[in-house]
Amino acid sequence: MNNLYGKNLAWVYDEIYQGFIDYKAEYDFYKTLCKTHNAISILEIACGSGNLSESFTNDFLNYTGLDYSEAMLEIAKTKFKKGNFIQGDMRKLNFTYQFSTILITGRSTSYLIEDIDIQNTFNSIHKALEPNGIFIFDCIDAAHFMPYILKNKNIIHYSNVNNKIFERESVWERYDSTKSHLVSWKSKYYDTNKNDKILIGEDSAIFRTFTNQEIQTNLLLSNFQLLHTIDRKTYAFNTKVYVCRKITKNIPIQGA
Structure with missing residues (x-):
């Protein structure tokens, strides 16, 4: 994990990024996708200092925010005391229940450096989703x-x-x-x-950063159906958002 999310600099992230990112627009973007796909229970992976958490909790029946950084979660809990926050690793989720929708926000897929990291993450999320559950995440577009x-x-x-x-x-x-x-x-x-x-x-x-082809390949291998992609600009660079559905049977790869 980089220093920005650690104990000494977490406050820097929380304050400065308020000026980088329009969190209302960020929330509205994800809210629209979640409503479109009838989200009920939401897991937001990489919730950070909780900038979207209160809005999700107000608009949806069940919200959980997960982050790897305990320092970031401490800020989230301070800002939104009623929030449901847990510390965890997206590569090895361990829930006894499943969610209708799982999000990875804030381009946090960027920290999945090795191929095995992205494979473990997608497989872990697949297990944590209900049948036909929705998986939404963004990547830096290589x-x-x-x-x-x-x-x-x-x-x-x-x-x-x-x-x-x-x-x-x-x-x-x-x-x-x-x-x-x-x-x-x-x-x-x-x-x-x-x-x-x-x-x-x-x-x-x-x-x-990721190519479109490698993301699509990993989704197929992890039994996700890609519904559509969205090209989206951020304050710093272009991203691609993927909206996927969990499937329980392998989809044959074309040409195989």
């Missing part, structure tokens, strides 16, 4: 992002939230030429509310 970082290795984003201005300086580069879709990311976070910029945190991580 076809758009890899050419982008070749031209934009150094990027600055500004966050204006609660009458405060923050700055994030990021450096992106390919991580390993043998694994063309891995990206090394280093960032520095500054408080710019005074005359001098004050460094408030540094972070680094390895991210994975």
Whole structure:
């Protein structure tokens, strides 16, 4: 896990990203998809500091927020005391009940670095879903992002939230030429509310971007039917959202 989600920097994420992401628009996007597919019980994987949690709880019968980071969950529990939050790993979910809908939000599939990580995650989610349950997740689209970082290795984003201005300086580069879709990311976070910029945190991580073909292949292998995809821009880069249905029998791969 990168430093941003740990004990020392979780508060940086929670505050600064309020200025990066329009969480109302983010929630409305997922709410529409969930309502379209008649969601009742929702598991949001990578719920982070709970920016969508209260809205989900208000609009749906049953909501659970899951995150790997205990520090992020502590913030979520502080902000929304009535929320149902648990710590867990998306690669090995362990529920005694099933959900009608499971989401992975915030492009958190980016942390599934190895092929086995994505396979274990999809298989784990399949088991946690009710029959014909819906699985919705987003990925950083390699076809758009890899050419982008070749031209934009150094990027600055500004966050204006609660009458405060923050700055994030990021450096992106390919991580390993043998694994063309891995990206090394280093960032520095500054408080710019005074005359001098004050460094408030540094972070680094390895991210994975995905091609459409590898996602579709892994969905088939994990017994998911792809219903449709949505090309979606975020504040930083292009993503692709996948809407899938759990199936209990293998779908033959065309041409096999």
